[in-house]
Amino acid sequence: MEDYVIEMLHITKEFPGIIANDDITLQLKRGEIHALLGENGAGKSTLMSVLFGLYTPEKGVIKKDGKEVKINNPNDATDLGIGMVHQHFMLVDIFTVLDNIILGSEPSKFGFLTKTEARKKVMDLSNKYNLKVDPDALIEDITVGMQQRVEILKMLYRDNDILIFDEPTAVLTPQEIDELMKIMKELAAEGKSILFITHKLNEIMEVADRCSILRKGKYIGTVDVANTTKEELSSMMVGRDVKFAVDKVEAQxxxxxxxxxxxxxKSKLHSNDSVHNVSFNVRAGEIVCIAGIDGNGQTEFIGALTGLDDISSGKITLCGEDITKKSIRYKNTHGMSHIPEDRHKHGLVLDYTLEENMILQRYFEPEFSKNGIIKKADMRKYSDRLTKAFDVRSGQGAKTIVRSMSGGNQQKAIVAREMDRQHELLIAVQPTRGLDVGAIEYIHKEIVKERDNGKAILLVSLELDEVMNLSDRILVMYEGEIVGEVDPKTTTLQELGLYMSGAKRDDRKEAK
Incomplete structure (x- = not known):
């Protein structure tokens, strides 16, 4: 008999209008890294949420070490040694890193909170796995990559031996991903069992022992990773062959x-500028990418460009007009579309319906309102057209509350909305974050189509494959400055990495 530490047998979980998990069986061996692969909305996160006690299945049995267990809530899961890093982090923004890690497992003596031992344990774990967190930093002040590390430390602090990683690399830089892969291998070597949800086939090939594939809520099969290929996995996932290369002609x-x-x-964290003396241009019919390691000023720069943050000095011109001090709405209605980095904070109103989110920047236009009243039939028609075109999947169609949708489908909704709006400039920040290979293929095609239709594209991406495949020009940002401009046709990943790490820079101060 196989040594299964966790068995999920014939799990069925339903939501209004959709069967998220339809009779799924998943078995996790002790000490293995088991990948869970599937399209956006295939039911991966739902299945792991059942294991973690966030959802109760309508049918099915869960076994731990061969014995049936009941997991009614996350506390039950924690008691069984099950921990989960969620796709959308479960952190309290105004608490420190340390407070977030110990939250729910606070050490106390005589009824008083004692943090000294907890701090030592956290720092020991941080050093052991090279996570390098500042225990006193506020969550709201650290990067998403650092927040990911805090989530991992939350699991390790509780001594969990079954670890669920839900899209753990979606917000990490290539360097951070390499570090995480090492950490996962170390954890598995120590005897911990890992369930790993990802859309990134390279990561599965690198670290996973086995991979189970879901499609539209159903179990497709489990394969040994050593005996398969990326092409076979992608075909099992989406039901067709997927092209990994981006087809595009020379930019004009x-x-x-x-x-x-x-x-x-200005920086919100220290006295220095987070963006310093940045100058460049983007022309109609080209894709210019800002590449760099996360935390080097890209977020702050895009915030200033779009109006989400203040600019301290300099000038921004869009289609010949100075828009430096213009409002967000003015920029939105005068040629700028923006796919934001943080879909929850800046892309969606999570408790609105899908159709309401589709017209967030356009509800006041005559097409969608009359005398201040939303024209619901027109809103529904518009939403249905976009969701069909971009294959946005949801349980109840246009009236689905966006919070209940998978992260990938939330992302597709934003991409659909921003690409469909009238614009001359599309700012796409991490546009394929959390998307499966089929959706990435489609979004890349749409971005290239935008370029070929004479639109200017400013891409910001941490995915080096995306940077190299999509870009016509690459600008590298390091410590808030543009340190180099390279041609993706003639540069190498190694050269790009040197610029990104600050080891190399152009002689000129900024790329023109």
Missing amino acids: PKEEVLKVENVCV
Whole structure:
């Protein structure tokens, strides 16, 4: 008999209008890394939420070490040694890193909170796994990559031996992903069992022992990773062959659409500028990418460019008009579309319906309102058209509350909305974050189509494959400055990495 530490047998979980898990069986061996692969909305996160006690299945049995167990809530899961890093982090923004890690497992003596031993344990774990967290930093002040590390430490602090990683690399840089892969291998070597949800086939090939595939809520099969290929996995996942290369002809850049001159943005964390003296342009008919390791000023720069944050000095021109001090709505209605980095904070109103989110920046237009009243039939028609075109899947269609949708389908909804709006400049920040290979293939095609239709594209991505495949020009940002401009046709990943790490820079101060 196989030594299964966890068995999920014939699990069925339903939501209004959808069977998220339809008679799924999953078996996790002790000490293995088991990948769970599937399209956006295939039911992966739902299945893991059942194991963690966030959902109760309608049918099915869960066994731990061969014995049936009842997991009614996350406390039950924790008592069984099951921990989970969620796709959308479960952190309290105004608490410190340390407070978030010990939350729910606070050490106390005589009824008083004692943090000294907890701090030592956290720092020991941080050093052991090279996670490098500042225990006193506030969550709201650290990068999403650092928040990911806090979530991992929460699990390790509780001495969990069954670890669920739900899209753990979706928000990490390539360097951080490499570190995480090492950590996962170390944890498995120590005897911990890992369930690993990802869309990234390279990661599965690198670290997973076995991979189970779900499609539209159903179990497709389990394969030994050593005996399969990326192409076979992607075909099992989406039910067809997927092209990994981006088809595009040579760019034909025309007039200048965006001009950025000597832009500086003050840091919220320290006295130095987070963005310093950045200048470049983007022309119609080209894709310009800002590449860099997360936390080097990209987020602050895009915030200043779109109006989400203040610019301290410099000038931004869009289609010949100075928009430096213009409002967000003005920019939205005068040629700028923006796929934001953080879909929950800046992309969606989670408790609105899908159709309401589709018209967030356009509800006041005559197409969607009359005398201040939303024209619901027109809103529904518009939403249905976009969701069909971009294959946005949801349980109840246009009236689905967005919070209940999978992260990938939330992302597709934002991409659909922003690409469909009238614009001359599309700012796409991590546009394929959390998307499966089929959806990535489609989004990449749409971005190239935008370029070929004469739109200017400013791409910000941490995915080096995406940077190299999509870009016509690459600008590298390091410590808030543009340190180099390279041609993706002639540069190498190694050269790009040198620029990104600050080991190499152009002689000129900024890329023109």
